[in-house]
Amino acid sequence: MPVWLIWFIAALGLAGAEALTGDLFLLMLSGGALAAVGSNLIFDNYVIDGVVFLVVSLLLLVLVRPALRKRFNSGPALPDRAKALEGKNALVLDRVARHEGQVRLDGEVWTARPYNDDDVYEPGDHVAVVHIDGATAVVAKVV
Missing domain, CATH: 2.40.50.140 (Nucleic acid-binding proteins)
Known part of the structure; x- marks a missing residue:
């Protein structure tokens, strides 16, 4: 089984698991796994794939996730x-x-x-x- 396919299956699994939690954490990891798919298709080196996964996942968690959570939580409040x-x-x-x-x-x-x-x-x-x-x-x- 090609390594890129394993990363792709991991990305789909993480995105599916995110649907159960709704915390946007696993979705950011899924984005990192998708970046690793691209990395594997370009470099075909599993060490580089792991580094790309780690870096992209951390960037998504630190930069994108807080903004998304703020956006989702700041909608107009329903009157109590x-x-x-x-x-x-x-x-x-x-x-x-x-x-x-x-x-x-x-x-x-x-x-x-x-x-x-x-x-x-x-x-x-x-x-x-x-x-x-x-x-x-x-x-x-x-x-």
């Missing part, structure tokens, strides 16, 4: 629904106290608790959402 609910008004449905209560918020029924543990809100009161804690709306009296 919980953050969007903060500051909205809600109607108390069931008495809201330290460990109980429900409010109607944005057309949905939410479990609620007061921002100040000693506060109690009765059904019909209007409150504002201070923040969302998991699936519980933390509320305070509308001023």
